[in-house]
Amino acid sequence: MPPDSTLSGQLLQLLPEAVVQTDAQWTLTFLNPAWHKLTGHPLDGSLGRSLLDFVHPDDRGTVRSGMPVFRLRFADSDYRWVRLQLQAESDTAGRVLGRQGVLLEITEVTEQVLVEVRQRFLRLLETIDGVVWEAEFGVGNTFLSPQVERLFGYTVEEWRSDPGFWRSRVHPDDFEQARAIDDAAYRATHSYAYEMSYRLIAKDGATVWVRDLCRAIVEPGRPNRMIGLMIDVSRQKNTELELTQSDNRYALATRGSNDGIWDWDLRTDVLHASPRFHEIVGLGDIGNLHARGWTFLEQIIDVEDRKRVQAAYRRHLSGHCPNFSVDFRARHGSGRLIWVNWRGVARFEGGAAVRMAGSLSDLAERASSYDSLTNLPGRPLFRVRLEHAIALHQDGLRDGQAPDEATMFAVLMLDLDRFKAVNDSLGHHAGDQLLQQVARRLESSVRAADLVARTGGDEFNVLLEAVDLASATARARQIAAVLAAPYRIGPHTVASGASIGVVMSQPGLATTDDYLRAADAAMYQAKSRSLGVSVYPG
Known part of the structure; x- marks a missing residue:
């Protein structure tokens, strides 16, 4: 509302500095004659227009955000740097009714310094993916960066027009906690940093998770104020939820x-x-x-x-x-x-x-995958591991390449000799001890990457990966020699070797059952002919 005709109003008319007053929507409601003298614009042609009409297009966002330094268009159509620190006037409910301040043209030297500072500040704001803000007790937000519109949909003017705007947009489920933290900052007796996480209701009704990094600033002789950075963390929060x-x-x-x-x-x-x-x-x-x-x-x-x-x-x-x-x-x-x-x-x-x-x-x-007696994998685990080895080998063959030793493998099937005689003569407990000792010897006879499994009774399987035929056969003979050494079971010494069938990875075998049948055939041949080790096909 324009100044009245009292002495104070008459003094404003006589001031050599340009006095500017706008309403809440930036419409010019009062200008003293110094406006025309400074800018060249006539009073009658300026009043009733928006102050932003005279501001450089690139600076309008920062003016709305509360930046006091910007470029103003003069009557000669040139833009010049000015300073206009607008003070908000509010009603008893805290709603902004208007703004007023003194317009000053910046001297050439001061202009260069301020422009550089301003440009650095604007570049910094552009690199921050969040809303930089400042708030003061009883006034609300005295500054907001333009990102508030991109992140939440509200213009700077909408946000700053109401001192209670932020509180009215906090999600109801988070309001009490957020208000308590905010009130504590306004009542603080010393400066400190704090952080809040809450949901904010955007203009389109969407819920935005916000992480607010804040600092309460307490200075003698003035109300507490806070500065902060609001960051949209909805994606992280939604992932966590x-x-x-x-x-x-x-x-x-x-x-x-x-x-x-x-x-x-x-x-x-x-x-x-x-x-x-x-x-x-x-x-x-x-x-x-x-x-x-x-x-x-x-x-x-x-x-x-x-x-x-x-x-x-x-x-x-x-x-x-x-x-x-x-x-x-x-x-x-x-x-x-x-x-x-x-x-x-x-x-x-x-x-x-x-x-x-x-x-x-x-x-x-x-229990179906693991043998509790020998602490070795069981048949299901062995089949899954063999299936994986077959798939890797077949992938290499489909690519049209020669068999690569890295994907070649061998399946060994072992059947203990004279195991039934041990069970019949010394009892099942001795048979169990024999199986446990065989398991430990098998584990010590293969590489860490190989797999030893007990697949039933006195039958064991071994999967050797990344081997050729010569290496697989040599390892099978080494295992046969290790298992042929006598076993000590209580006071008894027991002899029990093994018959071993060996089958190498090959195009003619496609499934786990194919390989197990082939290994079984080779093992049967080794046992029936007392060969110790037999390679499929025999």
Whole structure:
């Protein structure tokens, strides 16, 4: 509202500096004669127009944000740097009624300095992906950067026109906590930094998660004010909530199956693992989120199995198989190695895998996959591992390349000699001890990357990977020699060798059953002819 005709109003008319007053929408409501003298614009032609009409287009956003230095168009059509610090006038409810201030043209030297400072400030604001703000007790926001419109949809004018605007847009579920933190800052007796996380209702009604980095500034003789940076963290929050909901959704199934649940965002490489997952590998309570998924998994997987595990899930991601399941040795938190099964499936968008989810099982707790007597993998685990080796070998053949030793493998089938005689003469307990000693000798006779399994009774299977025929045959003969050495069972000395059938990876065999039948045929030939070791085809 324009000044009245009292002495104060008459003095404003006589001031040599240009006095400018606008309403809440930036319309010019009062100008003293110094306006015409400074800018050349007539009073009658200026009053009733928006102050922003005279501001350089590039500076209008910063004027609305509260920046006092900007370029103003003079009557000669030139833009010149001016300073106009506008003070807001509010009603008893705190609503802005108008603004007024003194307009000054900046001298040439001061102009250069201020322009440089201003440009640096604007460049800094442009690099910040958030809203820079300042607020003062009883006034509301005295400054807002233009990003407020991009992030929340509100213009700077809308936000600053109401001192209670921010509080009215905080989500109801977060309001009490946010108000308590805000009130504490206004009542503070010393400056300090603080942080808030809350939801804000955007202009289109959407809910935006905000992380607000703030500082309360307490200075003698003036009301408390706060400065801060509001950052949109909706994506991070939604991811956290989705993972939490996912964990809750699978919690009952997890307890029922006793498996560990995992969820891997391949775009961010964030892996979420349930508490049971950590319990299986002995890691305790280390938090559910792991920022670098594969790095976390690598630390768990035994070094000898890492390439094989990585190859398994990469085959799935490349579309070679609809899901993946791989058994490997995991390094338990106590330092020992345990056998686990890691399985899951990926979700694809636009042909690219964006997410994977599945479970982790402790095979020692799954009797069908793990042999409790010998502490060796059982038949199901061996078949899965063999299936994976067959797939890798066949992939190489489909590419038209010569067989690569890295994808070649051999299957060994072993049957103990004279095992029934030990059981019949010394009892089943002695037979069990013999099987346990055979298992330990087998493990010590192969490489860490190879797999030894007990597949039933006195029958064992061995999978040798990355070997040629000569190496596989030599390893089979070495195993035969090791198993032929006498065994000490209590007061008794027992002799029990083994007949071993060997089958190499080859195009004529396509399935796990093909290989197991071939190995069984070779083993039968070794036993019937007392050969010790026989290679398929005989």
